[in-house]
Structures are given as structure tokens and as C-alpha cells.
Amino acid sequence: MINTPEYGKLFVFEGPDGSGKTTLSRAFIEYLKGEGVECEHFAFPGHNPGTLGKLVYELHHDPKAVGVEALAQTSLQILHIAAHVDAIESKILPALKNGRAVVLDRFWWSTWVYGKVGGVSTKILRTMIQLERIVWDKTCPAAVFLIQRKTETGDSLTKDARQLSTEYTKIAGHEAHYYPVRCIKNDGTVRETLAEIIRNSSVNAQSANISGTNSRGCYQSRLLLTVNKSTQPAPSPLVFSRLAPAKPTVVFDTYWRFAAERQAIFFRRLAGDPPPWTQDTVLLEYKFTNAYRASDRVSQYLIKHVIYQGDQSPEEIFFKTLLFKFFNKIETWEMLANELETISFADYSFEHYDAILSRAIAEGTRIYSAAYIMPSGGPSSVSTRKHQTHLRLLEQMMHDEVPARLTDTPSMMKAFELLRSYQTIGDFLAYQFVTDLNYSPLMNFSEMDFVVPGPGARDGIRKCFKNLGGLNESEIIRVVTDRQQIEFEKLGLKFKSLWGRPLQLIDCQNLFCEVDKYARVKHPEVAGITGRTRIKQRYRIRREPFSVWYPPKWGLNELIATEDKNVPSI
Structure with missing residues (x-):
């Protein structure tokens, strides 16, 4: 029996010239090779001698050197598409079909962005890119990394450079609905930025060559590379393990x-x-x-109004996050905020906080959310009320320097275990708390680490x-x-x-x-x-308008802010 190789994954690096995408794409390919992943690196339009891509590259950068006096932007972008198609058909698709991961420096995004800034009509660009889409068939990226630098968005930018940055962000926001797009800030060292890319790619030696087969197409996909349905076997039954089918x-x-x-x-x-x-x-x-x-209302409030407001030191982030989560109720937080000059560990007083909360309880106010049950601490608790137990617990955690210890934890699991070691915090609450803290700058673990x-x-x-x-x-x-x-x-x-x-x-x-x-x-x-x-x-229907804002390290807020319905459905 012949074993058909599983389809490889496609990783794309995009961004304006000077963003560092080429350097990072090469660093990423070296990382994959070091992990034992079979992979290949390609660039659009191309640099290999004797290829159409090399010719287009020379035409683009020095047309007179190849005997061309001048080249209109529309003609130039058509040539780029031709070079893309040649590489896709002759090199990229065969590599993917043989189960090799492909790292691609530029995608059709560049044709759209540079063409738009160069004055090519939207109608012509859409037609060009549709041709390339036909050649890609149902294949789409496992991830696109849009590489950005502060120097690309500063006041010193030329008008064209500013437009390039804007158009790239717009197309990223649009395409993020169809496959994973990650906006990567390239403001540190290559090593630091590469580490961020690796965290956002979920790549390891076992997964980089594997894709979800039997997908119906790029523009329904969200996570895995997809291929033409006719070339793949029928969907397998729901069997999670050869030894243990659920x-x-x-x-x-x-x-x-x-x-x-x-x-x-x-x-x-x-x-x-x-x-x-x-x-x-x-x-x-x-x-x-x-x-x-x-996306939930309480999580959104926590992210927008608690975690990322005020002092961003580890101590204050931890204090505010746990204080909010012990009650898990927006109204309780706002009550404290209205009574206090500022909610801060630097100004914390057990007596003051206790007085505010005790008075609210006496007035018949429910200070805890009904979302999940917060243990009171049991009969051994030295405090007489649940909120007092939680305030004392938070004091103890601050005394034990838990914020600093969390910043040093090597994994989300270890952070979970640290929180779990405290009385009244069981498995479920520790997991919820570590997830909330992971929204913050305090930690930066993948939510795929454990559950x-x-x-x-x-x-x-x-x-x-x-x-x-x-x-x-x-x-x-x-x-x-x-x-x-x-x-x-x-x-x-x-x-x-x-x-x-x-x-x-x-x-x-x-x-x-x-x-x-x-x-x-x-x-x-x-x-x-x-x-x-x-x-x-x-x-109960809430009719008021709402907006969403996620942890900045996820790279979603830029996509949301610049989402443009006028970007073509390409």
C-alpha cells in the first residue's frame, strides 16, 4: 500500500520593504530545520537565476539593466502575478503536496498593497489577484505574519510609506476572517521577534508538516492549510486515538x-x-x-478597565486582577472605584476595603457574581465573612511576592500550580485566574498550553x-x-x-x-x-452599542481598528 504524504503547511511573511520580513522568514526556516521539519523557503517574485521570478525582480528594481526604459505600474504588477503563478505551479504546490512546510516571503498581499499605492485601479488588481487565487486553488496559509516596525509608522515616514503601512493593516484585518493573521512588532532583536513568531505559529516537529485534510477551501479555513477536496481522502470518522476511540x-x-x-x-x-x-x-x-x-462582557471589562488601566507594574496588575476576579462583578469593582481615590495595592487598606464591602452587604447589595461559586474558606477561616477571607488571601499572596514569582514561571501550568497552592483556590478557580492573568503583560503563555x-x-x-x-x-x-x-x-x-x-x-x-x-x-x-x-x-437584550478590545499581544486590536469593508473579498 502506498502512503500518500500529508499536505504541508504554508507560512507567509508579509510587510513593507525594510520591515525585516525577509530576515525573519529566513530565521524561521532555520528554526524549522533545527526542529527536524522538512521545509523550503521561497520568495516572491523570486531570486533564483534562470527563473521568471528573477527576471521580474530585475525588471522591478533596474528595468534599464534588462533593456526596458520604463514600466507602468499595472504592467509591473501583472508581471509580479505571472512570477507568482510560475513559482506556485512549479515549486510551491509540489513541495506542499510532498508534505513539506513552505515559508514564503511575500504573498498576493504585496501585489494588492503596492499596486494600490502605485495607482493601479481596484478593478484591475482584483482581476489579477483572482487569477493567482485560481492557481492556489483551495490552498491557504497556516499563518500570515505581518511584520511591522515603529519606523514604519512614525511621523518621519514618506506619504507612500505611510500608505503602504495603512493598506497592509487594512488587508490584514480583512483576511484575518479567513485564516490566521498575526501582526508582529519587529522592534527588538531578531531573536526576540523570532520567539514571538514561534509562539504565534504553534509549530513543532510533529505539527509543522501536518494539516487538516479534507477542508473545503481557503476562505472557510481558520487554522490549517487546506487542499483541493478531490485530491484528498474522504473525512475520517470521529476517532481520536487508534487505541481509544471516543x-x-x-x-x-x-x-x-x-x-x-x-x-x-x-x-x-x-x-x-x-x-x-x-x-x-x-x-x-x-x-x-x-x-x-x-469576548464576554466581564472579560472585556477586566481587560479594558482593570488590567490595562493605571500602573502596569507586576504587583499592581496582579492585585487589581485578583481583586476583581474574587468578586467577578463589574458593579462591585465600580463601587470600590467610586469610594476610593484609586484601586491600588500601594494605597490598599484592609479596614477601608472591608468597610465599603460590609456596608454594601448591609444595604442588601450582592457583591459576588453568580457566574461561579467562590469558596468562603470554611470553618477554619479566621474571618467571619467571605469577602474578608478573600481580602486577607490577597494580602497573603502579595506578601508572598506571588506577582514576581509568576513573572518567573516557565509555563502556564507552573503558574496554575502556584495559585492552586493557596487555600480556597481549587483547580477550577486557579485555571480561571491564571487565564485572566495571562491576558495581562504579567505573563505571555499560549492558551493552548494546558486546560x-x-x-x-x-x-x-x-x-x-x-x-x-x-x-x-x-x-x-x-x-x-x-x-x-x-x-x-x-x-x-x-x-x-x-x-x-x-x-x-x-x-x-x-x-x-x-x-x-x-x-x-x-x-x-x-x-x-x-x-x-x-x-x-x-x-435580556442589551441594546446599547459595544466594542471589543483584546490583549494587545494577541495582535487583534490593529486588525479590528482598521477593518475596512471596502477591501475586496479576494
Whole structure:
């Protein structure tokens, strides 16, 4: 039996001249080789002697040297497309089909951006790029890294350079809906920037040559390289391990349908569409979190108004984040902010904070969120009230220099273990807290590092699978996360990602919790662990406009801010 190689991944480096993309693309290819990944490096239009790309390169940079007096911008961009097509057909696609990873210096983005700035009409550019798309067929990048430098955005820029930077950011915002796009700041050393690229590529020796086969096309893809359906085997059944196949129930398909529709609601609201934002009767009646945890109202408030406001020292970030998360309620935070000159550990007083919170309780105010149960500390607690226990716990963590220790932790798991070592903080809360702290500058770990299933997620997993086939719940969440594109496409669902950011482990963990609730109404015949049969929280329409802002290190805010609906659907 002949084994067909799995399709390789395509990594693209884009950006204006002088951004450092070529140097970084070469550094990335050396990294891949060092990891034992079979890979090749190509550049558009090309530099290899005897190729069309080399000729176009010379025409572009010194036309007189090859006997051409002058070249119109439209003609020049057409020649670039011709060179792209030649390299794609003769070199790049064969390498990918042989299972090799490809690192590409420039994409069709450059034709669009430089053509636009050079005055080529949008209609002509769209036609050119459509030709290149036909040649790429269903292949799209595993990731595009848009390399940016401060010098590209400063006041000293020429008008053309400023336009190039603007157009690149616009096209990145548009394309991020269709495949992963990462805006990489190249303001440090090559080594530092390369480390950031590697963190954003999720590359290792096992994954760099692997792609999700059987995908329907580049412009539905979110994570993995896709190829022509006719050249690939039919989708495999849902088997997570050769030794331990997990057996799904009908709720597993509902899991993906719920995720897709909940995300669609998010984008309809963000676009300012009037309600109702869905025809799903369950989603209309009951309250559910977003598909992405960071998009939820409380997470957004934490990121925008707590973490990234005020003093950005590790001590203050940690203090504010944990103080907010102990109560997990916006109203409680705003009450404290109104009563205090500033919420800061430098000005912290147990007596003052306790007095404010105790008075609120006496007036009948609920200071804790109902989102999850915060343990009180038990009978051994020296404090008489839950909020006092949490204030004392926060004091203890600050005394133990937890913020500084967190900055030195080598992994998200180690940070989790540090938080977990404190009384009243169990597995679930430690995982939630470390996820929130990871939004901040305090830590910078991938949300794909590890996952801890909460009680609701365990209920959801029980409903989605007849048995786990020997896998534990954390392993199930990881495999489900890895299969997201395959599952969406298998069901014909068009899932619109978070500007190119696929669902992370924390998001899929949360989705299991939400589908547990959703299935109580949609699939009442399917039992979970707890036996709960009703959903407590009813949905209340919020008509006020809203915006989103994510941790800057994710590189999404630039894409959101410059998203331009006039950028062509290429």
C-alpha cells in the first residue's frame, strides 16, 4: 500500500520593504530545520537565476539593466502575478503536496498593497489577484505574519510609506476572517521577534508538516492549510486515538452548531444589527457566554478597565486582577472605584476595603457574581465573612511576592500550580485566574498550553460522548480543539473566527459548559453528571452599542481598528 504524504503547511511573511520580513522568514526556516521539519523557503517574485521570478525582480528594481526604459505600474504588477503563478505551479504546490512546510516571503498581499499605492485601479488588481487565487486553488496559509516596525509608522515616514503601512493593516484585518493573521512588532532583536513568531505559529516537529485534510477551501479555513477536496481522502470518522476511540452522541454536533451560532450572534451585535440576532429559540430565551471567553462582557471589562488601566507594574496588575476576579462583578469593582481615590495595592487598606464591602452587604447589595461559586474558606477561616477571607488571601499572596514569582514561571501550568497552592483556590478557580492573568503583560503563555475542565465542562463532555474511549476530560478538550476546523466543515458550518484566532483550549472548555446548559432544553433525553434539567439565567437584550478590545499581544486590536469593508473579498 502506498502512503500518500500529508499536505504541508504554508507560512507567509508579509510587510513593507525594510520591515525585516525577509530576515525573519529566513530565521524561521532555520528554526524549522533545527526542529527536524522538512521545509523550503521561497520568495516572491523570486531570486533564483534562470527563473521568471528573477527576471521580474530585475525588471522591478533596474528595468534599464534588462533593456526596458520604463514600466507602468499595472504592467509591473501583472508581471509580479505571472512570477507568482510560475513559482506556485512549479515549486510551491509540489513541495506542499510532498508534505513539506513552505515559508514564503511575500504573498498576493504585496501585489494588492503596492499596486494600490502605485495607482493601479481596484478593478484591475482584483482581476489579477483572482487569477493567482485560481492557481492556489483551495490552498491557504497556516499563518500570515505581518511584520511591522515603529519606523514604519512614525511621523518621519514618506506619504507612500505611510500608505503602504495603512493598506497592509487594512488587508490584514480583512483576511484575518479567513485564516490566521498575526501582526508582529519587529522592534527588538531578531531573536526576540523570532520567539514571538514561534509562539504565534504553534509549530513543532510533529505539527509543522501536518494539516487538516479534507477542508473545503481557503476562505472557510481558520487554522490549517487546506487542499483541493478531490485530491484528498474522504473525512475520517470521529476517532481520536487508534487505541481509544471516543464515541460521540448527537450532542457533539450540537456543540459545534451552538459555537457557530453564538459566534454569529456576537458579530451581528458588533456590526450594530437590530435584534433579534438569531432564530434559535433556546439562544433567544436563555443567557449563554460567547464562543470566545475573552469576548464576554466581564472579560472585556477586566481587560479594558482593570488590567490595562493605571500602573502596569507586576504587583499592581496582579492585585487589581485578583481583586476583581474574587468578586467577578463589574458593579462591585465600580463601587470600590467610586469610594476610593484609586484601586491600588500601594494605597490598599484592609479596614477601608472591608468597610465599603460590609456596608454594601448591609444595604442588601450582592457583591459576588453568580457566574461561579467562590469558596468562603470554611470553618477554619479566621474571618467571619467571605469577602474578608478573600481580602486577607490577597494580602497573603502579595506578601508572598506571588506577582514576581509568576513573572518567573516557565509555563502556564507552573503558574496554575502556584495559585492552586493557596487555600480556597481549587483547580477550577486557579485555571480561571491564571487565564485572566495571562491576558495581562504579567505573563505571555499560549492558551493552548494546558486546560483544566470545570464541573460544567465535565457535564457537557458527558453529554457529548457515550464514552471517552480511555481519554481523560482534558485530553478530550485538547483533541476537540485540534479538530475544530474539520468538525465545522463536516457539518457545513461557516464559523467566523476571532480575526483569525481559532478557538483555544479555554474556549472549548467553556463551550462544553455552555452546551451542557443548552442541551437541557435541546436534548433533555441526554443526561449529564449532575442531572440538572433547567437553565437558571434568562436572556435580556442589551441594546446599547459595544466594542471589543483584546490583549494587545494577541495582535487583534490593529486588525479590528482598521477593518475596512471596502477591501475586496479576494
